[in-house]
Amino acid sequence: MAAHRSPKTARSGWSEPEMQSPARRLAAPARRLNLQELAAGWYQSVVSARIPGYGVLAHDLDLLRRLRGAIGDLLLAGASPEAIAGHPCSWQPPCGLDILFREQGRRGGHGIPKPYVLKADRSGADLVLSMTLFGFASDWAGVAQHVFATAVQHGIDWRGQRSELFLPAAQLAELTVTSGEGLAVPRPPTVALIEFLTPMNAEGDDPIDRPATVFARLARRIEGLAAWQDAALDEDWQALSRVSQSLSYDATMLRRRSRDRHSGRARRHFTVDAIDGSLQIADLPPPLWVLLLIGSITHVGKGATEGFGRFQLG
Numbered sequence: 001m002a003a004h005r006s007p008k009t010a011r012s013g014w015s016e017p018e019m020q021s022p023a024r025r026l027a028a029p030a031r032r033l034n035l036q037e038l039a040a041g042w043y044q045s046v047v048s049a050r051i052p053g054y055g056v057l058a059h060d061l062d063l064l065r066r067l068r069g070a071i072g073d074l075l076l077a078g079a080s081p082e083a084i085a086g087h088p089c090s091w092q093p094p095c096g097l098d099i100l101f102r103e104q105g106r107r108g109g110h111g112i113p114k115p116y117v118l119k120a121d122r123s124g125a126d127l128v129l130s131m132t133l134f135g136f137a138s139d140w141a142g143v144a145q146h147v148f149a150t151a152v153q154h155g156i157d158w159r160g161q162r163s164e165l166f167l168p169a170a171q172l173a174e175l176t177v178t179s180g181e182g183l184a185v186p187r188p189p190t191v192a193l194i195e196f197l198t199p200m201n202a203e204g205d206d207p208i209d210r211p212a213t214v215f216a217r218l219a220r221r222i223e224g225l226a227a228w229q230d231a232a233l234d235e236d237w238q239a240l241s242r243v244s245q246s247l248s249y250d251a252t253m254l255r256r257r258s259r260d261r262h263s264g265r266a267r268r269h270f271t272v273d274a275i276d277g278s279l280q281i282a283d284l285p286p287p288l289w290v291l292l293l294i295g296s297i298t299h300v301g302k303g304a305t306e307g308f309g310r311f312q313l314g
Helices: 007-012 022-027 035-041 061-077 096-101 135-155 213-229 237-246 286-298
Strands: 031-033 043-051 116-123 126-134 174-181 191-201 231-233 248-250 254-263 268-282 311-313
Touching: 022 213, 031 035, 035 213, 035 231, 035 286, 043 135, 061 096, 061 116, 061 126, 061 135, 096 135, 126 135, 126 213, 135 174, 135 213, 191 213, 191 286, 213 231, 213 237, 213 286, 237 286, 286 311
Parallel strands: 031 231
Antiparallel strands: 043 126, 043 174, 116 126, 191 268, 191 311, 248 268, 254 268
16 A cells, blocks of 8 residues: 555545535545445555554454443543534534444445454564554544554553453553555455454354355445445446355355454343354456455454454465
8 A cells, every 4th residue: 555645635625614524425425436446546544553562462352342442432531512422523523433433324224334443463572453544534543543542551451351461561662653545456366365364243144154245244344434435336236246156165164153242332241153264265356356355454244343354365
């Protein structure tokens, strides 16, 4: 992803005297693009923090849920009364809670996806936490950087996270914000490998029995996220669905598993069906290959914002 001009001046228009509400902007995107064009103009900002000595927590799936909750609490503390009540924020530009946590509308029975994902990686002995903001949500990267750093340093009970481990006091060795535009799209491989780095929600159609449902989940998510890029997707989804169902899949390396989820609002724990492992697909047509490339950034399925459904391509 190449460096690009600031999204605030090039994309958002939030400096204009009469600003369009986020919900209205998402409901009426300025452009119609196919998947290839969407990838070429895809823009995002990444807030990243490195915590020395905490690499052992990189695969703890509950960590990102805790981080998201801490970020939400901090945004709530600095939000407008309207946003706190669950209504559109009256501030210009709107507060971070409105952009990152409030549902901005629904399409086809599904809410427009939140414009970010969280992820955790290990770098040697260190933990690297990242928050990727998509499209015009990048205009709130400064807000995200502040609450991200505060949440990491003061909003998470690190010792309670893994009480059996001896961990040093959490410190931020690095905190960066990078922005970029345009995804490189190489030619589709003869055989594509989807390797899940975190479990993907498998409620409904089981991807082991019907692997093409991975594309259905991706299409729904990326079509919603395209609106944050000020774009509506111009694709024949029915035709792509038929193509996806005719492809040759090897799902023998996928595994069923249950994963725990926690609802902060309902204050309850529950389990959901999930899959992990890897999936091979032969002879992908270009549009579905691009869908996978974008999906490797956005994650796929429910719980994507807190790190679930993350995959890499091989």
